[in-house]
Amino acid sequence: MSDETGHVNLRELAEPFFRGCAAGKLLLPKCDRCERYYFYSTILCPHCHHKGFHWTESAGLGRIYTYTELFRPMVPELAAEVPYIVATVELDEDVRMMANVAPSGTQPLAIGARVQVGFRESWNGRWIPLFSTVADSHIGEGG
């Protein structure tokens, strides 16, 4: 996470997240001191400002906080995927992240919809979360 001078390279700090995705695991920073989850891997914990966290595997379940469907790709590499969905997912560990979502046939996409993590390769060659909608065992908690 840091070189001999103690200098933290931001991209390096984030890299375990992507290695986790490639290995089929959704990893979240968890503070070494206050033991709370946060996202993403900032240098200091946003809750207690401690420097130091451990990557901890998430259960990979959450809800759609909000979403948008894109009909214009951000880059030409995404043209074949239009329309695609970018969402804010609220994980059960009480952190939010941006992710792509693929609605499953029987479970429509909506605010509050239950989602489960999967993974895909991004347009720029990184492994990233791709959530799918799943059946909701906690009816009525949406939104």
Add this chain to the structure above:
Amino acid sequence: MDRSLRGAAAIAGVAHTQLGTTPGKSAMELNCEAALAAVGDAGVGIDDVDGLIVFGSRADDHTRYQALVAEHLGMRLKRYTDVTKTGGASSASAVRTASALIATGQCRNVLIVYGDNLATGIEHEKMFLTYAENHHLDFEVPFGPLIISLYALVARRFMHEFGWTSEDLAQVAVAHRQFAMLNPAAQFRKPITVDDVVNSRMVTSPFHLLDCAPISDGAAAVFVSDVREAARMSKTPIHVRGAGSLFSYYYIHNLPDYTRFPLSMIRQASSEAFAMAGLLPSDIDVAFVGDPTTLCVPVNLAGCGFFDVEDASEFLASGAIGPGGSLPVNTHGGDLSCAHPGTPGQLLHIVEATRQLRGEAGERQVRDAKNAFVHGQAGVFTSHCSLVLSRED
């Protein structure tokens, strides 16, 4: 100790260049044209400027863009110079900084100049990529959002929580276009209807093409002076009567929520400005708020206290924000219809606010406008700066 900026500074000169597409002109040339015209509008020269605040161009950026702009203007010595990096809030924020420099005697005449040629100065795909880099490179860019997609995420929450509809947002696009039709300098002047907006192609739901600001070339400049000097230069100096700001997260997913929290930030920034000015929202004759998307207008206006967020649909449907309405908003046509050369767009709001208060807004003049409110907003509701501008100090 009195920490207020009130009574210290006034806008003595404003200008903008041709807006829309200006092929063959560099961003630097646009910046210089606007700078020279604003100083000329104040009746002084480049050598009278002792503070310079610029915004780095995306088309031809440079590490020390402020020094480069100064060099192209032949402005050799400045007491203060900087590049602002608070996105769309930069315009109001620069007026606030200029007023603070003047209030503390560090500068007498501060020139703010922002311009870019996003429409013709940079390849379209490359521009989208440089804009993509506005997002978090690790935790946003891989998922492929447009910048306006982040606003779309927020829009979906406002619709979900407060029942706002696409038709409500379309009212914003229509009102801005009605004003642009009265502004000979505006880029888009063909009339549009609510149906046109909701039937225009979907870009990033719930935003249709006409919910989004275009991409333009153009530059604007605002010349802020010590209030006594401004009174000598201009027959109608426009007083910077109040200012307030609040800045927060980079990655919007860290916002505690996407609705109440941004509204509370806007409320705090605007309340500081209103309190400094000794005015209330009901004292405002004309308002200017950041409008890269239609959503931004009701969110910023509600946050600033012009109406309750629960009443937004009714307020927009009443025609209040358009020509002849009870609270005319972005009377030049805003980012949505006048011009949107990226971040510099919101400096046009301040140019227009000044013209309205001077009574120089032509066919779109708000009758007897005495007090204007400006809310600069950026970073998907994470950066906010409010100004109260007034004919009286």
